[in-house]
Amino acid sequence: MRRILWLFAAGAVLWAAVFAAAQQEVLVRFKKNVRPETRDSVLRAMKLKPKKTIPQLNLVVCEAPANQSIEELRRSARAVPVVDYIEPNVTYAAEPEQQAEQIAQAKLHFKLEKLEEMQFAPQRLIVKFKKDASPQQINQFLAAKGLQKIQDFAPLRTSLCKISAGISIRSAVVAAAVENIVEYVEPDFVVHAYKIPNDPRFA
Structure with a gap:
């Protein structure tokens, strides 16, 4: 019984980790005056799924593929002239003023x-x-x-x-x-x- 409970707990932890990885969120900041269609095209090319746009800061909160590290995403972003930067999202719950x-x-x-x-x-x-x-x-x-x-x-x-x-x-x-x-x-x-x-x- 103890072994079953241990396996169940380990499985729950593993599932939580997998779920967290699958929900990896990043902040993508675009340069000023980038057209929405250009922005959307860039996000599609980088395989990023937009979840929230913060126009005051030219930011888009995106869901990133679980198999891509933040360093890989940064390298991809550096090759795109209209992107300022890409970072892990740690402030998604904040209001735009707080985020700024x-x-x-x-x-x-x-x-x-x-x-x-x-x-x-x-x-x-x-x-x-x-x-x-x-x-x-x-x-x-x-x-x-x-x-x-x-x-x-x-x-x-x-x-x-x-x-x-x-x-x-x-x-x-x-x-x-x-x-x-x-x-x-x-x-x-x-x-x-x-x-x-x-x-x-x-x-």
């Missing part, structure tokens, strides 16, 4: 939930762009996000930007961080000196 914040958090050097406790210059943002971001892409990004460039730090691929009125600092950070051309983004934090130098020439 969860995706953005991966690029941030601070916790979003602590933002209100931090000191920073109002309506100013520091954005570092990836090496392959073209000037045209950067200008389009700034216009789309309601950002106005104040100062460029070209060797660092970084810009100090002013946020348009009516856009909160948190919204601006999240909206910038989810973009593929952005390496990192942060508010223009206020930095305090903790010690005064003992150099007599310091004034």
Whole structure:
């Protein structure tokens, strides 16, 4: 009897694992302005079954074949110009706003939930762009996000930007961080000196 129960339990665990594998979900992010028919064609070619579309983030939640690893899917995605990235789906149950914040958090050097406790210059943002971001892409990004460039730090691929009125600092950070051309983004934090130098020439 004990052996039968053990076999039953082992079978249940195995079935649960097989079921979980069969239900593997991934997030596919497309570039902006990709036509729905193009998107659907790409998903069919990659053998991905769309389950939910999040247009605000250009994301599609898909069911992936159980016999394909995430690395195989990533390699396939890199060969498709209209796809930004593909990742395992760990935020399917979240609302679009929550999903955006969860995706953005991966690029941030601070916790979003602590933002209100931090000191920073109002309506100013520091954005570092990836090496392959073209000037045209950067200008389009700034216009789309309601950002106005104040100062460029070209060797660092970084810009100090002013946020348009009516856009909160948190919204601006999240909206910038989810973009593929952005390496990192942060508010223009206020930095305090903790010690005064003992150099007599310091004034």
